[in-house]
Amino acid sequence: MRALIVDDEPMQIQGLLRHIRWEALGYRAPLTARSGMEALAILQENKVDVLITDVAMPGMTGIELLARIQADYPQQQSMQTIIISGFDEFEFVQEAIQLGAKAYVLKPVKTQELEQKLEALRAAAEKKKLLEQETALLKEKVTESREVLLERFIKDLTGGWIHSDELLDSWRRLLDLPAGDWQATLFLFDCDSLHLHHSHDAKEQILLGEGLQNAVKLGLAGFSGAYIGKAGAGESAVLVLEAVPQVRASLEKQLSFIQEVLQEQYGASVTVGVSRMACSWTEIPLLYKEVRHMIADARLAGYGQIVYCDRHLMNEYHDFRLREEYIPEIVKLIELGENSKASAYASHAFEMMLAGEPISFSYVQAFGMGLLSELARKLKRNQDTDTETNILMWQRLIDCTGVEEVRKVVLEYLVHYTQHKQKEQTAQQHHLIQQVRQHLAEHLQENLTVKQLAGLYHLNSSYLSVLFKKETGQTISEYVQETRMNKAKELLRDPGIKVYEVAEQVGFQTAAYFAFLFKKTTGTTPQEYRDYHY
Template identity: 75%
Template structure:
């Protein structure tokens, strides 16, 4: 739309601008701001060209009204036409969102260039809008894919913040507030025993399990289904009433029967305890999985319920297989504070048991101390004495808090020993690297090759070497070459170029240059003096 109180100006722009070639329809026109607003009320416009100075309503006031009263015009691009003495008004227009201005008299080429730029921006915006609409359509159509991703992220602990959970709530229209959650885990008992490497068979069985569970649980709106592997599938059930849960559990046998008939496969189903915190869902999955793996020893095709006795059993397993190894790992990596915090977390889990068993708490402490003592690779006499003393103190404990205190003290002492051991190991490693450099002076071995040989990152090796030796690998190698060269030059039967070759220089000239720079004399002068 062109808005100007001078008809000749409007006619000139309509006639002389190549609208069609620029990708525009023939423009609408108005001779006042009031007339323009009346047209804009009925017809959307992509580009507005308006004079700044008009009687009744200025171009700036027109633009302000468009932005305030017409939400559909928020993305409208605006060109202001102004005289030289109206530039202050143009600045105000730019604050209101005007994208360009041209000075009177209007040059056709200049305005066409700005219109071409607007058209390009418009096309890009349109493309983004179309792609966004297409993405939204795909997301809506892929509800099942989203549901599966939600289940997988939830049980693997990837949903780690309230903000991320809220995003999932909006995306899947999940129930608000706190959830009363339970988890159902379906797993084939023996799968791919005939063709373990047949991709087609794996896909068929995996999709078969998914389809059967979907069919069986159709109508349960708060049951979210997701594959967790080729032979396993999880269902997260939110806020199920006792009646709905009973109806859902009746479908489990139906699902097992269908899979047995259609695929000649048995499926075990594990049902978790209920929890009220979404952060517990990864733990529910681990508990049920552990229960199912143990129960399969007694037979296939079962429906299993997780209870308090199984929880204690899983906690025992978790302390042994998860907590103790993780504490040791943290200590060995130098993260002693995290190790202590992780131990305290495990200890609180023990104290949450009803009733609290002092002998079990003590046994956990002994198990941890035993594992740490076993991990100590360079025990000295004082270290052995420390272990014996801590064992005796742990045995003499009479309360759970005493056990905690003794173990934390041992963790602190072990961290110091481990740090000292690490220093010794690093020292020995760098000494081996240095010997390797000295023995292979002729080869021009690179830092990367050294790092690969000693199974280290090359940057980390460089840092360790500098820390231990007080100089870089390059400086050390150069010094070693000069020392070896001095030794060889004492023998008059070895020519200077042969010395250069034996210490890793491709040319005698460069060797001579570097030798003089380092020692202050040429190789021949050094030989003459010492010989």
């Protein structure tokens, strides 16, 4: 590894060169620079692993040097930094850490302490390099193994994780899959034992899962249009593309063979579900859900069956999906603030019901009432206006005579619910941020971190930062700095308060850093500001 030492004091550089055991720590002889500009020139031409820089240097400070590197030297982004500072410059170090510095040491520099920092940075760099090598090796292995790729493809496709034509096309190229849209059938092999006995033995689960997968591969060997992978624990999924009736019939004859192999080898029964024909790859996640529902329903009558999809089972599944999937999903989207997605999902639910002709109006009405009931339960308010609105919507639903009327009432209620929820959420957020601002203003002398501040209000620190910026237009640190400067200006009106006392009262540990930041903000030093204005 290579280090660069930046310090305007030649004796400091020579001391580090002479007393640090560079070679023993795994470093080449360091590069050196006596100014920030000289360091930038070196970084332009050389790859540096560790930068060791003093904070206080004429011309360009160590902090300014870090900011320039971060902005203009992308080739050095992996470089790690150690800051050297005097005790009175500690607050400068905090700013350096925000710019990515990994460690700091105080003057006078202790050889052992700096060597420990260098050794830790080298160890971290080696771990990162090892991880990168392992990741590259994994990518190479995965690319070479068609079986691994195919299993991942089937799992992602049935799970709905392939969500765009572009992503599917990349899988097509990787696995040499047929072009165009697919006529697809899904065969799902599900090991009964793992579901019935809820095995807590990891070895048994692995053996049964791998045994099922091997039996499926053996039974369906030679079928060029069959793509085999794992869909879930104890499940093997086979996607059959563009199969003519004769090929599909031959494939179906192997289903019993696969069941027999599992029974003989492992004493385990397997239920097989055969889906309907899908005309688009986008339907495959739905096929998977339909077939799983079929298998669960079939097990009520016995195990080890071969179940074929029919219109009755499809309608039954769609009814189940509307009750158990659509209503919770709509409510979840609204709770997450995804209001437009919730409305689109509700519209899609109605389209699903209309597609399943003949459709019972009472069923559609019951779906609407179920959704309204769930939303009304979530709406935890006691105002008369909400109660009146709920009663009104219920009455309108009861009075509906057609499916389109039900759809209209439900979508109107969704708009009403989301508007109320948005107002409530906005009011809560506004009140919260006002409390945070007041707390910060009253505790300027305390150097609270965002994490500590968030802990006071039982919030995630990232979430608080986002809310604060959204409400005020400033980050928390920007607000604190502005509030401190305003308070400082107010205190400077009193000539009886010394500048260092002003610094302490607005939360700065040193008058030097206060003066630096005050001048950076106002263009004048605190004393100049006092003399000019008062």
